[in-house]
Amino acid sequence: MQSPSRTLVASLHPSLREEIIIRGWIYRLRELARTTFIIVRDCSGEVQCVADSALVRAVSLKLDEPVEIKGKVKPDTRAKAGFEVEVIEISVLNRVTQLLPFNSCSDITEIGIDTILNYRPLSLRNESIGDIFRIQAAIVHYFRSFLRKRHFTEIITSKIVSSGTEGGTNLFEIKYFERCAYLAQSPQFYKEHGVAGLERVFETGHVYRAEPHASSRHLTEYYSLDLEIGFIESPEELIQLERELLNFIFEQLNQDYADVLKRYREKPLPQMQNVPTWEFAECLELLNRHFGRTDLVDDLDSEAERQLCQLAESETGIAALFVIGFPLTGRPFYTHPRGNSGASQSFDLLFEGIEITTGGQRLHRREDLEQALKNRGIDPVSFETHLRMFEMGMPTHGGLAIGLERLTARILHLANIRQATLYPRDRYRISP
Structure with a gap:
């Protein structure tokens, strides 16, 4: 069976029933004992993903790593978008290999312009x-x-x-x-x-x-x-x-x-x-x-x-x-x-x-x-x-x-x- 193609975050909606694949960077990460919340951001927006913490620990995620997530859209009125993505599989597409001076979610008002320019993609x-x-x-x-x-x-x-x-x-x-x-x-x-x-x-x-x-x-x-x-x-x-x-x-x-x-x-x-x-x-x-x-x-x-x-x-x-x-x-x-x-x-x-x-x-x-x-x-x-x-x-x-x-x-x-x-x-x- 052919695997699903990538879906941009902006195209996700609560009525989707089939499995979806999203790709983006990890914007925020909050790990609890049983559940980990992952905010993934791509060029079109961001979405909250919910994963079993054991699954997340197995892949050892870091902020700003690009990931691919296979999952299902799950309606949830508590989520900002009115839904979240229930993670079935997650893989890191490329590891962050150095200590970053800031993250994409950081408050960078106090970060100097030279540092920002030296890390322009980030x-x-x-x-x-x-x-x-x-x-x-x-x-x-x-x-x-x-x-x-x-x-x-x-x-x-x-x-x-x-x-x-x-x-x-x-x-x-x-x-x-x-x-x-x-x-x-x-x-x-x-x-x-x-x-x-x-x-x-x-x-x-x-x-x-x-x-x-x-x-x-x-x-x-x-x-x-x-x-x-x-x-x-x-x-x-x-x-x-x-x-x-x-x-x-x-x-x-x-x-x-x-x-x-x-x-x-x-x-x-x-x-x-x-x-x-x-x-x-x-x-x-x-x-x-x-x-x-x-x-x-x-x-x-x-x-x-x-x-x-x-x-x-x-x-x-x-x-x-x-x-x-x-x-x-x-x-x-x-x-x-x-x-x-x-x-x-x-x-x-x-x-x-x-x-x-x-x-x-x-x-x-x-x-x-x-x-x-x-x-x-x-x-x-x-x-x-x-x-x-x-x-x-x-x-x-x-x-x-x-x-x-x-x-x-x-x-x-x-x-x-x-x-x-x-x-x-x-x-x-x-x-x-």
Whole structure:
């Protein structure tokens, strides 16, 4: 007779009468004189299993060992799920061979981040950590869903490039056969090429910045949610698009992950439709008036981002704002000017104290790009393969990029971006 196939925990129900097989990790274990209670967890949930203690002692179970259990579903109103699994046979699929620094059921609030990262697979079995990455996966899913409904095409571009997108700074150089190449700082050029062919494109993927930061908000490798759209008239169109995009993502998270979010934040994620847009010059005035700040010239520091979010929350009830009109000199060469004052059509989104988005309108004529490069002392010849794309009918366009780890960290109020990064890469960490 053919043995039963594996059943996921989520598919178990009290009306099952035939023998079942479940596989998962031992999450909790309580052994009494005659009866042992085993909580088994798989990717779909957890279930209480009840076994004869003599049977359990014969196999010598430990927490976090993967097991296979053959048994029968037994209705029991005392059990959390309304039933439990009566164990007929149990076998260990692989032994835990070392002393673990924590278990998947442990309270790991006092466990250091380095230990958690060094034991990443084990930490992912812990609900509080596993949920971070379930939320992160949902963000990416909703990002894709929203844009596909808006006629965006997902593109997949190379992360090995011959030059930088921002003038050649902060690049990781790699040996590429007989010459040098670099890890991409951004898919920006490829997104623009995509606009010239598909009009609306998006990409999700890693980008690399050789910046020697050692802070709680910076990574040298992070995951970027990028989009680019053609035939726009102003960056305000991009800002409105992002309001709608984040509103959709937040509404879906509030709906689908309400119980998870409650463990990380006091209030549900906010409505983003009314997030204000403030001019950069206006922000400098507000920072001076409310905080006595006179030290900022062409950009905002982390303290200013927190202060502006504080002001926005007091005014609108939402700790978020778009800042537009950054000085052109502090933005990439392809950024479109905003009037004749030296400002740019570039914006940042500050959300709950930190910048999570940079975007803006781009230059779309070859001659303007060449002049912008020359103004920065860069020879346009080194960007020839990119500039050529602007001779093929490039429309007005713009786009934005959202740092996934930063967004996840702010949604869940995590203190360190590494908590929202499966395997962080920073100034000092390159393993595991």
